[in-house]
Amino acid sequence: MRKLLLSSIIVIVTLIYLGRLSYLQLIDNTGSPLDDTAIKQVYDYPERGYIYDRNGKLLVANQPSYDVMVIPRDVKPLDTLEFCELLNITREDFIKKYEKARIYSPRLPSVFVPQLSKEEYAALQEKMRKYDGFYIQKRSLRYYQTKHGANILGYIQEVSDYDLKRNPGYRPGELIGRQGVEEYYEDILRGRKGVKFIQKDRFNRDIGSYKNGLYDTLPVPGKDIELTIDNELQTYGEELMIHKRGGIIAIEPKTGEILSLVTAPNYDPSLLVGRKRSKNYTKLYYDSIANPLYDRGLLAMYPPGSPFKTLTGLIGLQENVITPESRVTCYHGYSYGNRFMRCHCASGTVNDLRRGIARSCNAYFASTYRKIIEKYPTSAEGLTAWEKHLRSFGLGDFLGYDLPIGKAGNIPDSDYYDKAYGKRRWYATTNISNAIGQGEILTTPIQLANVTAIIANRGYFFTPHILRKIDNKPIKDKKFTKPKYTTVDRKHFEPVAQGMFEAYNTGTARGIRVEGINIGGKTGTAENFTKVDGKRVQLTDHSIFVAFAPVEDPKIAIAVFVENGYWGSRYAAPIAALMIEKYLKGEVTRKDLEKRMLEASLEEEYAKPYSGKPFRINE
Amino acid sequence: MNNSFVRKIDWLTVILYFLLVFIGWVNIYSSSITDNTGASVFDFSQFYGKQLTFIGLSTIFIVLILAIDAKFYQRFSGIIYLISIASLAGIFIFGKTIAGQTAWYDFGFFSIQPGEFAKTATALALAEYLSDSQTNIKYRKYQLKAFLIIGAPIFFILLQPDPGSAMVFLAFIFVMYREGLPSTYLWAGLGLIILFVSTLIFGALWVCVAVFLFITLYYLWRKRKKKMVSVLPLITLLIITAIVSSSVRFTFDNVFKQHHRDRINLWLKLEHDPNRLSEIRRSIGYNTYQSESAISSGGFSGKGFLQGTRTKGGFVPEQHTDYIFSTVGEEWGFVGSTIVILLFIFLLLRLLFLSERQKSKFSRVYGYSVAAILFFHFTINIGMVIGLLPTVGIPLPFFSYGGSGLWAFTLLLFVFIKLDANQINEWEDLHEFHH
Numbered sequence A: 001m002r003k004l005l006l007s008s009i010i011v012i013v014t015l016i017y018l019g020r021l022s023y024l025q026l027i028d029n030t031g032s033p034l035d036d037t038a039i040k041q042v043y044d045y046p047e048r049g050y051i052y053d054r055n056g057k058l059l060v061a062n063q064p065s066y067d068v069m070v071i072p073r074d075v076k077p078l079d080t081l082e083f084c085e086l087l088n089i090t091r092e093d094f095i096k097k098y099e100k101a102r103i104y105s106p107r108l109p110s111v112f113v114p115q116l117s118k119e120e121y122a123a124l125q126e127k128m129r130k131y132d133g134f135y136i137q138k139r140s141l142r143y144y145q146t147k148h149g150a151n152i153l154g155y156i157q158e159v160s161d162y163d164l165k166r167n168p169g170y171r172p173g174e175l176i177g178r179q180g181v182e183e184y185y186e187d188i189l190r191g192r193k194g195v196k197f198i199q200k201d202r203f204n205r206d207i208g209s210y211k212n213g214l215y216d217t218l219p220v221p222g223k224d225i226e227l228t229i230d231n232e233l234q235t236y237g238e239e240l241m242i243h244k245r246g247g248i249i250a251i252e253p254k255t256g257e258i259l260s261l262v263t264a265p266n267y268d269p270s271l272l273v274g275r276k277r278s279k280n281y282t283k284l285y286y287d288s289i290a291n292p293l294y295d296r297g298l299l300a301m302y303p304p305g306s307p308f309k310t311l312t313g314l315i316g317l318q319e320n321v322i323t324p325e326s327r328v329t330c331y332h333g334y335s336y337g338n339r340f341m342r343c344h345c346a347s348g349t350v351n352d353l354r355r356g357i358a359r360s361c362n363a364y365f366a367s368t369y370r371k372i373i374e375k376y377p378t379s380a381e382g383l384t385a386w387e388k389h390l391r392s393f394g395l396g397d398f399l400g401y402d403l404p405i406g407k408a409g410n411i412p413d414s415d416y417y418d419k420a421y422g423k424r425r426w427y428a429t430t431n432i433s434n435a436i437g438q439g440e441i442l443t444t445p446i447q448l449a450n451v452t453a454i455i456a457n458r459g460y461f462f463t464p465h466i467l468r469k470i471d472n473k474p475i476k477d478k479k480f481t482k483p484k485y486t487t488v489d490r491k492h493f494e495p496v497a498q499g500m501f502e503a504y505n506t507g508t509a510r511g512i513r514v515e516g517i518n519i520g521g522k523t524g525t526a527e528n529f530t531k532v533d534g535k536r537v538q539l540t541d542h543s544i545f546v547a548f549a550p551v552e553d554p555k556i557a558i559a560v561f562v563e564n565g566y567w568g569s570r571y572a573a574p575i576a577a578l579m580i581e582k583y584l585k586g587e588v589t590r591k592d593l594e595k596r597m598l599e600a601s602l603e604e605e606y607a608k609p610y611s612g613k614p615f616r617i618n619e
Numbered sequence B: 001m002n003n004s005f006v007r008k009i010d011w012l013t014v015i016l017y018f019l020l021v022f023i024g025w026v027n028i029y030s031s032s033i034t035d036n037t038g039a040s041v042f043d044f045s046q047f048y049g050k051q052l053t054f055i056g057l058s059t060i061f062i063v064l065i066l067a068i069d070a071k072f073y074q075r076f077s078g079i080i081y082l083i084s085i086a087s088l089a090g091i092f093i094f095g096k097t098i099a100g101q102t103a104w105y106d107f108g109f110f111s112i113q114p115g116e117f118a119k120t121a122t123a124l125a126l127a128e129y130l131s132d133s134q135t136n137i138k139y140r141k142y143q144l145k146a147f148l149i150i151g152a153p154i155f156f157i158l159l160q161p162d163p164g165s166a167m168v169f170l171a172f173i174f175v176m177y178r179e180g181l182p183s184t185y186l187w188a189g190l191g192l193i194i195l196f197v198s199t200l201i202f203g204a205l206w207v208c209v210a211v212f213l214f215i216t217l218y219y220l221w222r223k224r225k226k227k228m229v230s231v232l233p234l235i236t237l238l239i240i241t242a243i244v245s246s247s248v249r250f251t252f253d254n255v256f257k258q259h260h261r262d263r264i265n266l267w268l269k270l271e272h273d274p275n276r277l278s279e280i281r282r283s284i285g286y287n288t289y290q291s292e293s294a295i296s297s298g299g300f301s302g303k304g305f306l307q308g309t310r311t312k313g314g315f316v317p318e319q320h321t322d323y324i325f326s327t328v329g330e331e332w333g334f335v336g337s338t339i340v341i342l343l344f345i346f347l348l349l350r351l352l353f354l355s356e357r358q359k360s361k362f363s364r365v366y367g368y369s370v371a372a373i374l375f376f377h378f379t380i381n382i383g384m385v386i387g388l389l390p391t392v393g394i395p396l397p398f399f400s401y402g403g404s405g406l407w408a409f410t411l412l413l414f415v416f417i418k419l420d421a422n423q424i425n426e427w428e429d430l431h432e433f434h435h
Helices: A005-027 A080-087 A091-104 A118-125 A161-166 A180-184 A186-190 A231-240 A274-285 A306-318 A353-358 A362-374 A379-391 A414-421 A432-436 A445-457 A490-505 A572-585 A591-599 A603-610 B003-008 B011-032 B047-067 B070-075 B077-094 B114-131 B140-159 B163-178 B183-202 B204-224 B231-254 B258-267 B274-298 B324-357 B361-385 B403-434
Strands: A039-044 A058-070 A110-116 A134-144 A155-158 A175-178 A194-200 A206-209 A225-227 A246-252 A257-264 A328-330 A333-336 A339-342 A349-351 A467-470 A520-532 A535-549 A556-562 B096-098 B101-106
Touching: A005 B163, A005 B274, A005 B324, A005 B361, A058 A091, A058 A118, A080 A091, A080 A118, A091 A110, A110 A118, A110 A134, A110 A274, A118 A134, A134 A155, A155 A180, A175 A180, A175 A186, A180 A186, A231 A246, A231 A257, A231 A572, A231 A591, A246 A445, A246 A572, A306 A353, A306 A362, A306 A379, A306 A432, A306 A445, A306 A490, A306 A520, A306 A535, A328 A362, A333 A362, A339 A362, A339 A432, A349 A353, A353 A362, A353 A490, A362 A379, A362 A432, A379 A414, A445 A490, A445 A535, A445 A556, A490 A520, A490 A535, A520 A572, A535 A572, A535 A603, A556 A572, A572 A591, B003 B403, B011 B047, B011 B324, B011 B403, B047 B403, B070 B077, B070 B114, B070 B403, B077 B101, B077 B114, B077 B140, B101 B114, B114 B140, B114 B163, B114 B361, B114 B403, B140 B163, B163 B183, B163 B361, B183 B204, B183 B231, B204 B231, B231 B258, B258 B274, B274 B324, B274 B361, B324 B361, B324 B403, B361 B403
Parallel strands: none
Antiparallel strands: A039 A194, A058 A110, A058 A134, A155 A175, A194 A206, A225 A467, A246 A257, A246 A556, A328 A349, A333 A339, A520 A535, A535 A556, B096 B101
């Protein structure tokens, strides 16, 4: 026993130590040499890609910006008065900023004053040598060559804590795209940062490249992108929408390319660059009345109103319940059961499909809708057939375009009415307002523009998109280059297109005629409500117009929404006509219309609900 | 030295020694080299260059040690011991103070730490005393003398103050136990450690309550078995426990130095004040943390020779001396550290095996002492580096940078190799004589 004690202890200690080593080296070990605290990663940031419009006009470039950095440990006593004057800060600022940097880390660089202007930089540059521990770091900021399309372009911003948590590829202080194409095409625009691994010692000093740069990578520059946007058209659209709220969406039907995506009010994208970004953003963000950050073209859901009648007609034709020649007599409205839907046709007017569209006859489409639903043994089956057709037009769901925001809109299905009224307890007459785009139906302006593009194409569409080329190579994404067919046959579209052409020639939109351009259009109004002191209050109707042109070979499909603009041909239709002429001819001949639209202001209308006084609408 | 003597040397031990010294030097090279581009290993301004000189000188020492007659070590053990004690005492007059410790004689090019050599001297003196036919370690009188032999160097080394090195002398308890020291001492020692640690963790009151319950249960259990049990020793034990336990806190707070307290607090996770804790972590805990991370980052097969990023970056303080094992861990991984540990264990077990084989009691006690001292160094050092034991600054034998240490360990080991080689010689002589 005495002989064995020490040997036994030795063996036990050995086992304990080997156990500890296996824990440390085999279990607790993270493995990657790049997690090592002794290795510093130095990043080399590539330039962010430029953004061009469809005609090759440069919209967004980069500009250098200069941050004053500080390494507190290296700072030697300095003439703070002079330094503060150079940087345009107060002595208190200086002390506060310095303390903040020192608390973060005495050894690591912190941003002392971010994003100097070129003038500030020029003044500071030569004197910088005098201030030990301070240096200037160059960064790249966006440089906007346009004052328009901020909602499309988006902006860039320092990554948030949330981004860092969600995406480990970013590091604090790096920039990330927000909204618009900057966000959606972040990966393409951003490129890939290069990284150098530097071996450091315990004082955080560099002592050379790690493994002679075995793991180092070169930066990959961001790619330039070309948008489908026509900057001239976009600019014109934004000008037309000054002092109005709403949106203009123009699409090239043959490709699905979005020619313009106007939301009003808008803002100058340069407001969100550099040192003033944060202040300006806050201002825009808190403007909850005009809501300039809200992209109405993509997010606003309205009942589509009369333009929806074209769809009712198309479904009626496809379901064989009407033919283009089917006639309906309008008695200044449409009675169903003991109720009545008013119409502005004179009593006794007889309309066929074309004239029904041209005159926007409620009776015609209410009757068509009723025929569609009642064709089936139950209303539920009828509504399902109707709903299925509408979905093939891209309604009731996200369109799938390449911008980060959107709304699905709403197309009610039979379940919805089953729940609301009980199974088999509802009929076509229960929801007959669906016929004329009211009731439960909601669409976004871009959905409506897409429907117009479908009619222009006579039956198919390309998913609307904003990206045209990457590094001068056309996009190949099947999602955007493969046509999608609706459930309505091609032959049924021609009468509807002709009906819209007639609306332009002799119907509700005749006031916007443009010499030499055949436009197919459809006016609309949408009732809308707001809350004033908690009470539901009706406001002046939204003015809506959808159109495509030329009718015989469509090159543009457009949807215009003007909030509280009253009837369709009052604001939306003239604006659409001007946009079409501008796009097709390159210049505008209807100067009268142009002048009227540019000068028109609805600010008074928008102020009404906030006036605190009773007000009248639709005047 | 003739051929037969060369054959009698235990070459296995010699090979293990050189292997450890070589591996040690490779790691010192790695942890002290400043750039990888074609620096000469003979750069004597660098630690690795100096260590190479120390190793060269060791080889000369080895030849000298082996050349001296084996009888010399036994015969002159008393004088060697006295000289050693004198050199320990003289340090306070002629010595040099480095980092608060007066432990060195400075000879310009190199320094000598007499404390390191005192281990050999004490081992020789103890071996001589225990092998004396008069001595019977079972009796208190002789125990006291033996403790005096061990106590003298401990006293001077504690004065330096170098409690880590002093602690190593406790290794002799195991040697004495092997030679017949009653096991009470070991139990008492173990009991004291447990009492100390548990009092710090749980407080004196709970420890006394626990010991009281334990003793009562023991008493009742003996009674049920109808065995005679004397109450007096049990009560004495309880009283001693109470006294010791209640004085632990006082000793800890008043006798121990703050940095000792910090180390133990960190080890036992006793410090709860977050400010104080982070301060300890940054000072004393920093070494342990860096050393653990370095070892951990080595993984299974290590980062490779000269590829240890933490070693290169100098993250582990004192890496070429006390924390040399962390270089092994980082650059050679689990495989390398296991091999080093196994080499040490193999050497220790080989020494114990050789000691038991000795015919003379002097050689046996000495050999046992060598094994026990090396084992203490090994356990305390590696335990500290891998974060199992509190920080105690003592070197890893044959591995850590330092001439004094290397020479002292070489001396300690090779005196035994000489004794071992000679013992067979004696036996053969005897054999021839009978014929």
